[in-house]
Amino acid sequence: MRKLISLIAVLAIIVSGTALAQATIEQIESRDSVICGVNATGLPGFATVDESGNYAGFDVDFCRAVAAAVLGDASKVTYRGLSAGERFTALQTGEVDVLIRNTTWTSNRDTALGLNFAPTTFYDGQGFLVRGNSGIETLDDLDGTTICVQSGTTTELNLADVMNANGLEYEAIINEQSDPLLAAYDDGACDAYTTDKSGLVAQRTQLRDPSEHVIMDATISKEPLGPSVRHGDDQFFDIVKWVVFATFAAEEYGITSENVDDVMISTQDSNIKRLLGVEPEKVEEFGLSADAFYQVIKQVGNYAEIYNRNLGPDTPFDVPRGLNSSYVDGGLLYSPPVR
């Protein structure tokens, strides 16, 4: 009998113990790793896995940046591959600390899905991939076609809205995973494949004969992609938000992973001093060590470095910066002051 009672007590403690939530930052520190939700099947340029299991890509670099800020080591990231359908549940239930999986910031996700979005890291728009010889050039040409679209995305909602608004009929072939869809498109099961344009650039390289396919000019939506965290932990939200801002600011001030040490010694600019933790108070207010943003820049780089490494002219994708330039160059990347 006593055994039974103690068993119940132990059980109750275990269950209620997990019920009392820790702050995300404490969880990360106690496990010494940031769990980052990324694209499961891989999106070239944004998140891919090489033969030895290492993740690389634009989204992955922001995971590493968060780890560099919180743990001082960009390599302390556990990646969790998530499909479009799994991603929000994984974040809501605490399976991942931060979701950086080419996820569009929408009002519905910000409210009903219980997400907080850090600043947009990539301004994108939805486009269409079609065969060059199909004669489909404008949106109107898509009338009466079959279109491959990933389910559980903003893409399928935009598609439905735009086609409906223009009175165009179409049939959607829907799958939760992008790989089978792309294969179906390659096999001719759909006339067009639609997703964010950056995704189209990357996924076109995976087709049997990429030169046969063209990306239509039409852009049918705004797709601001960025990291997100769950509601209820403002401290961690602030950290992720400012890790992104730090990469913007570093590009603006001309700080790179190579010159950051020199800048730190030589700079007289108090903006930079506060950002890099030479004057430690402002960074410590986040609950981070003073060198948190220094580590981000040192280990991962500024925004331009991250962009060029994964999507820039030296990569197969060569995506023009466009809106994704610093505001000083006419883009949309703008960091509030560290003060």
Place this chain on the structure above:
Amino acid sequence: MASRTARPSSEVVPWYRNVKLIAVFAQIIFVVIVLIVLAILVFNVSRGVKTLGVRTGFGFLADRAGFPLSESLIPYDQNASYARAMLVGVLNTLKVALLGVVLATLLGIMVALMRLSNNWILKQIATVYIETVRNIPLVIQIFFWFSVLLVPSLPSGVNALRFGPIYFNNSSGLIFPWPFASSNFRHWTIWLILALVLAIGVYWWRRRTLLRLERPGNPFWPAAAAFLLVAAVGYFIALAQSRFPENLLVSLDADRGRVNSVLDVNANGTVDNQDTPYATVPVIVTFESASFEVNPQRRTEQRKEINSAFAFPSLRKSEFEEARVEFVNPDLNDRLSVHYTGFPTTGIVYEDRNENERFDAGEDLDESTGEGFEGNDYKLVLFIEGFKRRVLTERDGETRVPRFDSYENASFERLGPSPLAWSFPNFPTDKTLVTGGATLSVSYLALLLALTFYTASFIAEIVRGAILSVPKGQTEASKALGLSNNQTFNLVVFPQAFRIIIPPLISQFLNLTKNSSLGIFCSYQEFFAVSSIVNNQSGASMPIFFILIGGYLIISLTFSFLLNLYNARTQLVER
């Protein structure tokens, strides 16, 4: 035991050793533990939901879904509610499960008989099939049917395989003519009900008579004959009764390639906003002449090496009384000629190099090098004179005709308003979207085939086991009575095996139904797949979770209840 009974009965057993008391106490404790665990779970969930600020409750079901679904048994578009989207999912699950159950049972029985047969080859085929299919996970089989077999091997888009009015391609799937209830179906309904009542009466009467006379025979066939007879008579009577409404307008929307049929509510003779769509009017559309431009490069995907070949795979010669192909660029009219390989739908554009006004493959066109005429150089215009096509307006009051660039004098001939009308596939010339007819999508076929073959392998073993469980003496006795092999099986062995088959068969049916939730792997929009889309778009994961559990439970329990009723009827009555 002996020593315990030997004790004096006056000795009181202490409460902690009282078996009855302990039993009651243990059960109370068990219930308390379950309640505590449940309470902790509920507390945890409600706290988590509060922290995240996510949506709870079922209110979201009325919200606009916003996403498309590619197949639906009921009208659905993105403006429908989440609830309707999920209903579409449930119906799609039932659509694959019900047909799957029937096919798997038939295939299973066939394979079982093959495995029991004395024919060595049949026996081996059945054994290999069962042992292979039964031991491969279902997900892999679904993947095999969808991504390995069907999608890559079927022709795409307009190059669809064609068997008469049936088309098969990897974008739309299997498309075939399908009857549907026209607006005059109601005249026929009463006859159908009458036929059904009569058929049931005949069934019972024949059954009783056969039992009384102790004669073999199946009461089903006379009943079926009675049904067909009454239904057929009723059909013609209904046909005679049917009239179109006086104010029905049929018009052509040439820009969109559609025929509209509307009721002219305000009787002004033209189609306007006040008019309401009128369903299912069969018409024959006739054009005095019509033309559409075709970019030949687009139609030569199959024969890329010959740029000058053209094909209109979806057009049938019988639809045109006359057709000719002309070049848009007048300069080319002098240089080039057309050689039809299948008038007027396929042909080769050639340059008459030896000026014999006849196509000569060797001289006129070098097929091996692919030296032809670029599609950009010219366009072909297909003129059609006296175009006729039988079309039916569909449920929303409109249907598609091929889209012409220009046409003259379209006219409509309304066909008799038969209660049951056929919808024929209207296969477009350049896009993949098909209207009319009925479609079984590639996703559906892949899931159906995978579920059928997988479940049939289990059913086959159940049937085989049941047949083998009938004592050999039964067979020998019926042989001794002079029954043939067929009679032995149909009258003696199978009825006895049947009782053994039914209970395990029910679980296989339930398995198949639940396994249909793997349809998400082949893009089939069944209950689970739709729910996960709704979950993702609305964020209401907890309510959807409960809807899923409840939904599958209801489907399974209903299935199980109906089959158990049947089971109770077939079991031996023991007294």
